[in-house]
Amino acid sequence: MVATGTVSSIGSTVPAGAPSAAAIGGRAWFMLVTLTFVYVLNFLDRQLIGILAKPIQDALHVSDGQLGLIGGLYFAMFYCFIAIPIGWLADRTNRVTVLSLACAIWSGATVACGMAASYPQLVAARMVVGFGEAGGVPPSYAIITDTFPPGKRAAALGVYNLGPAMGAAIGVAFGAAIAERFGWRMPFVIIGIIGIVTAILVRLVLREPERGATDLVRASDASEKAAFWPTLRMFFTHPVLMLAALGSGATQFVTYGLGNFAVLFLMRDKGMTLADVGIWYALVLALGMGGGMVVSGRVIDRMTRSSRAGYAIAPAASLAVAMPFYLGFIWAPSWPLALMLLAVVMVFNYFYLSASVALVQDEVKPNQRVLSGALLLLVMNFIGLGLGPTWVGQASDWFKAHGHVRYLQSALYTLTPFYVVAILLFLWLARILRRESRTAAGISA
Structure with a gap:
């Protein structure tokens, strides 16, 4: 399928010099590991506010609503x-x-947050963190694709995409341990x-790959500089790209809304201590989210060989x-049961990420x-990162003002409809991709 303004990755002619799957060598994997480490730092910086929510609230007298704005709308406005x-x-x-x-x-800017x-x-300081992190993921997506x-x-x-899982897990374990001993x-x-040192090393050790070098059908204009407004118009008028972005945004509304308040919820409502969080919640993130990222990539590669x-x-x-396990996590009367249910949620909540990025x-x-890639992140992160934590924080303050004893728990329940919205959007996208595949097959015949 070749849509207007796009070039399909489906083809049989391998361009001269393009590396095959078998030819992928150590330099490519070194590049991937390095980019993943940068993503770990990217996500770790982003998650520290949620991880250290309780001591930050105590020190700076911040409400749930204000906390949601820091991790959500204020950050996303720049990001x-x-x-x-x-x-x-x-x-x-x-x-x-x-x-x-x-x-x-x-x-x-992360150093400035600590001051x-x-x-x-x-x-x-968080706004400047968002400004910097905006330049982290989109270039990495393109470098990996090439x-x-x-x-x-x-x-x-x-x-x-193990970066978010590793960043969140390391952030919880490291952040909780250091904060407990030396303060937040x-x-x-x-x-x-660590990030500043890494930035210097990235510039020294990584090489820029040729654009379009690994595409099965090499675009004749791969080396040309893409025009800004035509690319913008192409993205926002392309139903496949927009549905991928909107479905991902609805999913991230849940994942970021939960992620920014999970530690606070586990400590306040489930009785976990900061030391417990540093061990058990970190383990759930590492195994659940990390396992989901690895499995999802392999599952998607296998599924898309037969159909896009x-x-x-x-x-x-x-x-x-994931949705029924999410409801069980919020309901669970004890934190050990809550964490077991959350581990399943983490495995299945993140299939959308590798799928949407690879598709775009x-x-x-x-x-x-x-x-x-930046436009994909704009749509899905403004909806998810910008509005998800903001929604939960404001809902928590509202439920508290109206006499709810477990006001944060009530706020987290309100994320459930967004699971349904995301599922429907992805099913709509599947229908379009099937129709385009049938059309392409008919043209080929």
Whole structure:
């Protein structure tokens, strides 16, 4: 299928010099591991607010609603919209350089978070973190796509998408342990310094891959600089790209809404201590979310060999499995039972990520990949990251003001309808992909 303004990844002619799956060597895997480590830092920085919510609330007198705004809307205002010009710049310049500069900016701002003496100062620092992190993921998506060929991309992106799981798990374990001993500020400072050093190393050790080098059908204009407004118009008028973005956004409304308040909920409502969180919640994140990322990439690669609709069916089915376990997690009377149910939720909540990223990267021209990845992140993160935590925080304050004893629990229940919305959007996307595949097969015949 070749849509207007796109280049399909489906083809049989391998361009000269394009690495086959068998030819992927150590340099490609070194690049993937390095990018994944940067993503770990990216997500770790992002999650520290949620991980250290209780001590931050105690120190700066922050309400649930204010906490939701810091981790949600205020952060996303910069993270989502700055990603567009950064994506356009990276499509026209060196993507490794853009990634390195972005890592340095968000890491420096993370250090500033640890030095904040008031809520407004913390808000300002988090906005700069969002500004920097906007340049982290889209260039990495494109670099991986130009290094790994179709049939291996979803698996490679699945490894890369271990970053959130590893970042969240390390953040919980590291953040809780350090905060318990040295206070909540020190984790921000230490992780920020590690990020600055990493930014320098990224610029020194990674090489920029050729655009479109691994596509099965090489685009004749892969080396040309993509125009900004035509790419923007192509993305927002393309039903496949928009449904992938909206389905992912509805999913992230749940994942970020839960993720920013899970530690606070487990401590306040389920009776966990910060030491318990640092061990058991970190383990759930590492095994649940991490396992889901790895499994999802392999499942999607296998499903899409027979039909591109697998990009949509896999996340729809996984979310249908996750939803009842999510309700059980909120209801559970004890934190051990809650964590067991949450582990299942974590496995199935994240199938959408590798599927949507791989679909978008396959669907557009090589010289549009960073900007298209940024636009995907704009839509799904503004909905999920921007509005999910904000919704939960404001709902918690509302339930508290109206006399609910377990007001945060009530707020988390309100995320359930977004599971249904996400499932329906992915099923709609599957229908379109099936129809396009049938049309392409008819043309070939």
